[in-house]
Amino acid sequence: MVLTQRASGVINFAHAAIGTYLAFAFYQLRDSGDLVLPILGLPARVHVVDRPTVFTALVITLLLAVIVGLAIYECIFRWLRNAPALARVVASLGLFLYLEQMVSLRFGQGAAAFPISSILPTGGIHVLGVVVTRDRLIFAAIVAVVTGALWATFRWTRFGLATRAAAETEKGAVLIGIAPDRTAALNWILASILAGGAVIVFAPISGLDPVTASLLVVPALAAALVGSLESFAITAAAGLAIGMAQSALLHFATTAGSWPSWLPKEGTRGALPVLVILVTMAVRGKSLPTRETVQSVRLPPSPEPTHVVVPLVIFATICSVALLTFGSQYRLGMIVSMISAIICLSVVVVTGYVGQISLAAMAFAGVAGFTLAKVSGDHGLPMIVALPFAVSVSVLVGVLVGLPAVRIRGMSLAVATLAAAVAIENLFFASDAFAGLGGTSVPPPRLFGLDLGIAAKGAEFPRRAFGFFVLAALLGALWAVANLRRGPTGLRWLAVRANERAAAAAGIDVRAMKLLAFAISALLAGLGGTLLAYEHSPLSATSFTVFASLSLLSMTYLGGIAGISGALIAGVLANDGLLTKYLEHGGGTGSKYQLAASGAALVLVTILYPSGISGAVRSGWRRLRVRTRREEPVALS
Numbered sequence: 001m002v003l004t005q006r007a008s009g010v011i012n013f014a015h016a017a018i019g020t021y022l023a024f025a026f027y028q029l030r031d032s033g034d035l036v037l038p039i040l041g042l043p044a045r046v047h048v049v050d051r052p053t054v055f056t057a058l059v060i061t062l063l064l065a066v067i068v069g070l071a072i073y074e075c076i077f078r079w080l081r082n083a084p085a086l087a088r089v090v091a092s093l094g095l096f097l098y099l100e101q102m103v104s105l106r107f108g109q110g111a112a113a114f115p116i117s118s119i120l121p122t123g124g125i126h127v128l129g130v131v132v133t134r135d136r137l138i139f140a141a142i143v144a145v146v147t148g149a150l151w152a153t154f155r156w157t158r159f160g161l162a163t164r165a166a167a168e169t170e171k172g173a174v175l176i177g178i179a180p181d182r183t184a185a186l187n188w189i190l191a192s193i194l195a196g197g198a199v200i201v202f203a204p205i206s207g208l209d210p211v212t213a214s215l216l217v218v219p220a221l222a223a224a225l226v227g228s229l230e231s232f233a234i235t236a237a238a239g240l241a242i243g244m245a246q247s248a249l250l251h252f253a254t255t256a257g258s259w260p261s262w263l264p265k266e267g268t269r270g271a272l273p274v275l276v277i278l279v280t281m282a283v284r285g286k287s288l289p290t291r292e293t294v295q296s297v298r299l300p301p302s303p304e305p306t307h308v309v310v311p312l313v314i315f316a317t318i319c320s321v322a323l324l325t326f327g328s329q330y331r332l333g334m335i336v337s338m339i340s341a342i343i344c345l346s347v348v349v350v351t352g353y354v355g356q357i358s359l360a361a362m363a364f365a366g367v368a369g370f371t372l373a374k375v376s377g378d379h380g381l382p383m384i385v386a387l388p389f390a391v392s393v394s395v396l397v398g399v400l401v402g403l404p405a406v407r408i409r410g411m412s413l414a415v416a417t418l419a420a421a422v423a424i425e426n427l428f429f430a431s432d433a434f435a436g437l438g439g440t441s442v443p444p445p446r447l448f449g450l451d452l453g454i455a456a457k458g459a460e461f462p463r464r465a466f467g468f469f470v471l472a473a474l475l476g477a478l479w480a481v482a483n484l485r486r487g488p489t490g491l492r493w494l495a496v497r498a499n500e501r502a503a504a505a506a507g508i509d510v511r512a513m514k515l516l517a518f519a520i521s522a523l524l525a526g527l528g529g530t531l532l533a534y535e536h537s538p539l540s541a542t543s544f545t546v547f548a549s550l551s552l553l554s555m556t557y558l559g560g561i562a563g564i565s566g567a568l569i570a571g572v573l574a575n576d577g578l579l580t581k582y583l584e585h586g587g588g589t590g591s592k593y594q595l596a597a598s599g600a601a602l603v604l605v606t607i608l609y610p611s612g613i614s615g616a617v618r619s620g621w622r623r624l625r626v627r628t629r630r631e632e633p634v635a636l637s
Contacts (some may be wrong), residue, residue: 398522
């Protein structure tokens, strides 16, 4: 990760996913001699070796890592060198979604199909009265050797000096005969090799799972941030320290007799890197960017809703007719799409309008959903009290998560909010006292004695009354966001997004505007989370994972992150939404490739159409109108 940052200025959120694919490919090669291809449209696997060995599998995986690293740079990040931080973050998230889904599709959710055994010696050694296996010690030695080699390379070799020069100024590097693209490509190849090697050695120690291994990016980010994304030695030392501290914490939690029952042991271990990230961000962040860091970047334009009432009436009419006429499956897909659109609106507010990259929307939704389950299920509060209370708790958490936004921005804020989402999932959703992993039932919503629940038998599921309840919430959210965008608050948000220093000089309280955006974003996400709790009872922590947050941001960017229409498109594209039901119609299998295809489409949209699908449609409509006006005949007097 430090390599890609130093070479291209990219914090690659898909870095662990790259290593995960390469590790799966290695163990599959070693077992059967088959090379698994992660490309949609190509055969799933190709037989390359009749009698595979560890050596042949390593050699082929090394060549595969070279191809993967080169392809990722040349096809994606080379074209985003001058793009804003949001575009690079979203591109890496699209790559994350694509690789994680393709690994799941090609290999299944685990590695049970083939054996995973260490390629290093595994005998035990007694160290200070504790038995430590040899592969851990050898792995640590490999880390030390690689770290020293990287430090020496960047310190003394022409390649390292060229990389540093190109990172400082591409134009200057070109003038002295350095090819920045070639240098960056070599660094991406080396980074992919390191990622694959790390997960290959790691897999026998802690298992190999597509989601879990891909989320190793979080502790890796913690270590890289301690090293300021610059120092190889500090990053390596921090990584070893974090891993040792996690193991010690889990050992203490397992053996301590006084460990709190409400605090999940494994979740506490997973939250430790999050604490490192947040502390590092808080210490090193700055309240406003300096003059040198203010750059002119192209952000997706945010269209002003010139009319609100008439489009909402038309939209409500179309949705009402659909709810009354659709069959059971399409009606359920429409309800999921409407709920997802509400949560996507929260991303539009905080990221599209204010430019703050937040990856914690589904975490806010989960906080509201589980809070609703507790206060309405365990304490019997009516919906009219329980729902606003649950949303208020989500707003409070959103403001707390938004506090780092006062001091950090761009990719740094994306890292901080990702860390917050991981912490909420590990500590809140995994705690038996709050959510637990076994599922929580939510009583159906009732308003003044009217049953608005979703439950029904046969073709009547989901009940149309619940669909209209969700539609009313979506219409209210659309109306509120549209008026915020048209009013003074929306103009202040756009000013902060464009240039924080200029906004502050114009008298805008930048901190207050950011926190207000996080509060409203959490409110919308919390509203969507409560509706998900009613729709998906019994509620499970799997509904609000970090992966769901990343998918949500990606779908919103794909639809158009800076406009309301983008949230509606993202709702249609959401998993289990209308697009999923359409792909599943007639027993089709297209829906299982939906997220992988969406990840690939997201990368393409980031490069070709930064304004998303809605922006591309608006641009095409404007060009058509201009062409039509030019072709109109001129009347002769």
